[in-house]
Amino acid sequence: MDAFISSFTAVAVAEIGDKTQLLSLFLAARFRARGAIVAGILVATLLNHAASAWLGVWVAQFIPHGWHNMLLGGSFIAVALWLLIPDKDDSEDNGMLRYGAFAASCMLFFLAEIGDKTQIATVILAASFEQAVWWVIVGTTLGMLAANVPVVYAGSWLMQKISLKWARWSACTLFIVLGIYIICSDQLAALS
Numbered sequence: 001m002d003a004f005i006s007s008f009t010a011v012a013v014a015e016i017g018d019k020t021q022l023l024s025l026f027l028a029a030r031f032r033a034r035g036a037i038v039a040g041i042l043v044a045t046l047l048n049h050a051a052s053a054w055l056g057v058w059v060a061q062f063i064p065h066g067w068h069n070m071l072l073g074g075s076f077i078a079v080a081l082w083l084l085i086p087d088k089d090d091s092e093d094n095g096m097l098r099y100g101a102f103a104a105s106c107m108l109f110f111l112a113e114i115g116d117k118t119q120i121a122t123v124i125l126a127a128s129f130e131q132a133v134w135w136v137i138v139g140t141t142l143g144m145l146a147a148n149v150p151v152v153y154a155g156s157w158l159m160q161k162i163s164l165k166w167a168r169w170s171a172c173t174l175f176i177v178l179g180i181y182i183i184c185s186d187q188l189a190a191l192s
Contacts, residue, residue, distance in 0.1 A: 014175070
């Protein structure tokens with residue numbers, strides 16, 4: 001259950017102000033079929049994060065045991081600093097829009113997630129929780145939906161109420177704390 005909670009929280013927080021959240025806002029402005037947009041986000045996220053999680057499990061086998069927590073914690077700190085760089089909405093008019101809300105959402109979301117912070121976080125989380133990879137996939141997918149579904153349904157109003165600068169700094173702090181905790185977890189366990 002730790003894998004699910006960590007994955008859900010990390011992705012839901014990291015997604016605030018992310019380019020895929022801006023993409024959700026763009027899609028909601030283009031299409032009235034909110035359910036089709038959400039279904040496209042769900043399918044794209046499941047496919048992208050499942051591939052990312054399995055990559056994380058594969059990579060974890062090559063990391064020497066004593067280095068695992070240092071690399072993992074360092075990765076969380078690197079993602080934390082990356083969160084401070086605002087994303088831009090690069091979803092200008094595009095040929096994919098002609099395929100409708102579901103197909104456009106699915107294709108654009110899948111492509112936008114490639115190399116994104118939340119995809120990297122999924123790889124890192126799967127490497128950390130390699131025995132619970134399915135919980136990582138479920139957690140990251142639901143975290144993505146938790147951050148994007150409200151934008152699809154109430155995007156303009158929501159974006160006016162939430163300070164993206166505050167959200168980025170909060171997410172950065174959370175990832176730094178998680179990174180430090182992971183790095184120090186062996187020492188904390190030894191003290192117990």
